[in-house]
Amino acid sequence: MSDPIVHDSAPVTLVGGGQASVRDVEEALIHAPLLVAVDGGVSLALAAGHLPHAVIGDMDSAPPEALAQIPSDRQHRISEQQSTDFDKALRNTRAPVVIGVGFLGARIDHQMAAMTVLVRRADRACVLLGEHEIVLACPPHLHLDTRAGEPVSLYPLSPVRGRSEGLNWPIDGIDFAPDGTVGTSNHALGPVELWMDGPGMLVIVPRRCLEQVVGFLAAQGQSWSARPQT
Template sequence: MTQVIVQDSAPVTLIGGGEVTQSDLEEALLRAPTLVAADGGADRALALGVKPRAVVGDFDSLSPEARAALDPSILHLVAEQETTDFDKALRAISAPLVLAVGFLGKRIDHQLAALNVLVQPHGARCILIGAHEVVVHLTAPLQLVMEAGAVVSLFPLAEVTGRSEGLEWSIDGLVLSPMTRIGTSNRATGPVRIEVDGPGLLAMLPRSALDGLIRAMLAGPSH
């Protein structure tokens, strides 16, 4: 178990080594000013002109140049190989919310690993920010104002049931499972409310929904 390294009463930005643009990072930092890097995410942060407060990982992808540019006191080695650097870094953060950039895009296996981490139990809730979508694990009822026609994709990583309001195709009475029924390409008819009966369901929403999603997650229960 990774110990808490960064503690903050405000949301925190976490950067990985995947695809992330200057605007991605600036948008996240505007909403979550403290920056933490997961291993090689420190290289991405430095390339974009920002130094992280802490770097967490097994350091197999942190470059010698980035290591030399950073104060050794902010480098937190977690040597075990059982978890990904995203998982290590997320467990090291105590905050009401984490905005994660640089974990989607590039390699498909890394994206799948990031989605797997998202449904694991962590102290901080997390929003994955991609080029066009944001992804969140539904652990508490989510109520969100959305435009009619906006895509709301629900993807189960475990068997789960729940209820919905404001979706063109309701999930009431359905058993969602990665082996049978999934819920991609659903659409909002207006304000949306989704409630699940257990862990394992990811919601993939338009990037334009980010601010509303942040407000909803900060206002709701932590789990």
């Protein structure tokens, strides 16, 4: 396995070129202070007043005038087209947890691709920050400091089973699958505990849970084993 481009003992913020604001970047940096731009996300990073530690991607959407402000040794072009720029960046980042900004909202196909990467790289603790929610691949065990009535949606991207405490509709004994039973529109009775028997389940909770979830994931270390990649 090749050495990662980014390796840090602190959480890392990946900034993509999708729908996001300077406020989103600043909120992510509170919890994940090292900023890495993903292709066209270099424009948002610079607009937020931050020089990225690295820029990773195929550079097809990074404006030349933005790249001109980045030292050449911080630019990491990966030209292959078999993976998304988010995948390129996440698989080349080693950190306790990653926050992704600019990967939700706007184009639906880009959102779907980003969420697929969350599951494909489920050995990497990563949280995507959206306008109202956060999305992550559920680790083997997850504690959520939710409040009664808050939405806790579960969406499988592969067949998976689990169990829960604190959900209005417990998931114990349910066979989840993307073309079968899904767990959207569930809600919390208070704090929630989830246990999964394998990777594949997306968890979608309110944005206010970002700090607690990032802290929990950072304390847990890597969760699932890395999948062999073709």
